[in-house]
Amino acid sequence: MSTDTLAPPSVGRDAPQPIAVPNDRSREDKIFRAVARTAGFVVFGILFLIGFFLLYRGFPALRDMGFRYFTTSGYGTIHKPYHFGALAQMYGTVVIAVIAVILGVPIAIGTALFLTEYAPIKTRSALIAMVDLGAAIPSIIFGLWALHELQPQITGTTSWMVRHLSFIPIFQASSPPFNGSFFIAGLVVGLMIVPIVASVSREVFSLAPPGEREGAYALGATKSQMIRNVILPFGRGGIIGASMLGLGRALGETIAVSVILGLDYQISPHILEHGGTSVASFIATEFGAGGSVGTSDLLMLGFVLFTFTLIVNLVASMVVNRSRSGKGVDL
Amino acid sequence: MTRPVGVDDLLGAPIEVHPNGNSAVATAPVRSDESLSHVVLSGDVTRAGPISPPRRTRDFGAQGVALLAASALSAFAVVWVLFYQLTLLSGALGFLICWYACFLAVFWVVTVQVVDRSAATDRVATTLVASCAALVIGVLLYIVIWVVLKGVAHFSPGFLWRTLADYQPAEGTALFGKVGVGQAIVGTLEEVGLAALMAVPLAFLTAIFLNEVGGWGVRFVRTIVTAMSGVPSVVAGVFIYALFIVPHVLGYSGFAAAIALFVLMLPSVTRTSEEVLRVVPGGLREASLALGASEWRTVRQVVLPTARSGLITAVVLGVAIAAGETAPLIFTAFGNNDMNVNAFHGPQGALPLVLYQNIFQAQTVVVQLAFTAAFVLLMIVLILFVLARLLGRRSTRKGGLRKLAKAPFNWAKGLVS
DSSP states (O other), X not given: OTTOTTSOOOOGGGSOOOOOOOOSOOHHHHHHHHHHHHHHHHHHHHHHHHHHHHHHHHHHHHHHHGGGGGTOEEEEOSSSSOEEEEHHHHHHHHHHHHHHHHHHHHXXXXXXXXXXXXXXHHHHHHHHHHHHHHHHSOHHHHHHHIIIIIHHHHHHXXXXXXXXXXXXXXXXXXXXXXXXXXXXXXXXXXXXXXXXXXXXXXXXXXXXXXXXXXXXXXXXXXXXXXXXXXXXXXXXXXXXXXXXXXXXXXXXOOHXXXXXXXSOOOOOXXXXXXXXXXXXXXXXXXXXXXXXXXXXXXXXXXXXXXXXHHHHHHHHHHHHHHHGGGTTOOO | OOOXXXXXXXXXXXXXXXXXXXXXXXSSOOOTTSOHXXXXXXXXXXXXXXXXXXXXXXXOHHHHHHHHHHHHHXXXXXXXXXXXXXXXXXXXXXXXXXXXXXXXXXXXXXXXXXXXXXXXXXXHHHHHHHHHHHHHHHHHXXXXXXXXXXXXXXXXXXXXXXXXXXXXXXXXXXXXXXXXXXXHHHHHHHHHHHHHHHHHHHHHHHHHIIIIIOSTTHHHHHHHHHHHTTSOHHHHHHHHIIIIITTTSSOSOHHHHHHHHHHHHHHHHHHHHHXXXXXXXXXXXXXXXXXXXXXXXXXXXXXXXXHHHHHHHHHXXXXXXXXXXXXXXXXXXXXXXXXXXXXXXXXXXXXXXXXXXXXXXXXXXXXXXXXXXXXXXXXXXXXXXXXXXHHHHXXXXXXXXXXXXXXXXXXXXXXXX
């Protein structure tokens, strides 16, 4: 009787007991899961080590200068009294990154919109590949191009801006030359962050709910009205996150900036003027020049840059992840 | 109470064809302060007036092209007069920017006159978006072609295996018969190879943890991987310098460079390979588990073989990006004009370092050397990049999963979902 599974369940002592399905994983699987999880936490360990060792080796610089480290500029690390600090470098880093984001992000969003909404389906993947290629081109090549091709072309324009737009305070400049300016460095970095911002925006736009998209068309919206009223509002969080991700990249860009900028500790709001430096390019250019105190200064700067970019990137990924472009709102 | 409107009423409504057959919404007397949706929702469709024929929003036609060309021409004339005659603009770039801005304005005004307002806005927006993409792709192609043209002039196959050992800039262009970047190519290959050897297993394991194992810690580790992928390359360099070279654990060597590149490759390869694993259909896993296979066996014999082409693409892509990194090598490999095959001892050359050390020089011949090295570096990166895309395509043709091939390039998906 007990073999007939279709029989009505009996009651009492003869009732078949449920078979206990072994719920434990085999030892093999336990090891496998433990190894994989360990690998995940090794990644965390490496990130922690980066921060720890930069702070540990860079701390002597902070001890020598105290809080003045963040209000001084310069690299006087050979003779006492020491006179060095991170102010001009941090200022330059932020200015260049902001210029890069202002110039790069709108173009990246336009590119992403073109790739998701306008590009003919046949050429779309080829166009996407070309934009993605931009992320693979080494930054030294961008630097080479910027130094030998872009800069000679663009100084004419910047000197024109100085002459005719100097009623805007940031476009003032005391004197030529107009090469090696924050503006040119920001322009190159802006170009370099386009592929990454475009990639993230593309994913965000492609998540806009098709129901509302069709709905907008059904109400007679033109394509640009549909984009303005559906795609962009749904992707707003993602666009902000993508821009911050771009900002993070722009803060850390080293080679292209060091190729354009020289080495002076100018803190000036005039972005078209020659001069200025950034944390990353300062580290690369001054490496090996300042003795042991100089080395710990550079490592401290590395720690400052690491903290900057880590915070920006964490916030960015949280914003992108939270936006999700109205997932689940689909009508 | 309004009578419910049926299809018959709509069909019977007089159809008024706009002169251009191109009107944006309806030729109807809908007041501008009242959206069409409001009219439709109120049920009073007749108030929306006669229904215009459907407008194909992508219709551009000969008229559109003519408008575009005419606007471009008139803007050119206006800007030419304004800038060359009145303010003496130097540099072609500023002229192009002003021309473009003026063109958009003229184009909008003209389209408003000829078609209507919403079509004008739509066309200007389309032009703007398309020119963003054209600008980006144009500039990237410009860079690639510029480097190729500059670099190929002094390139010869011998440049790939000779070294910079007896490099005397005073010799002029005769130099190119004697020197090469062989030592830098060997260095780059060893450094990137060692980095990949260390990064790939750990990245795959982490990706497997994130996608196959799951459970406790996944969110945290994913956040860490994302944060780590934003660590600037210069920071990876100074980190290895602080960790190994300052306390003399390692000297300047290719291996130190490889560790720095490992730090940079790890998060990117993890993210791209996680994206690949996500594309593997869940049904395959379930089938394997239902047959009684352990989780480890499922991953080893079902998930990884299915994902193989995508994973290879992810690795090749990671290698391509690592090969071009310059900043971390300054602090670790240090650069070397002589051949040094031993990655574990002594400074080693690398292609990006050859570039970095030569582009600032004043002598033309040195800069030309940098251009030629840039050409070699760009070709290596391009070949790897194209290879990564072709690998995916081949597996697609064999009937593999189409999505797998593209997954590594869609790494940003992991950020938004």
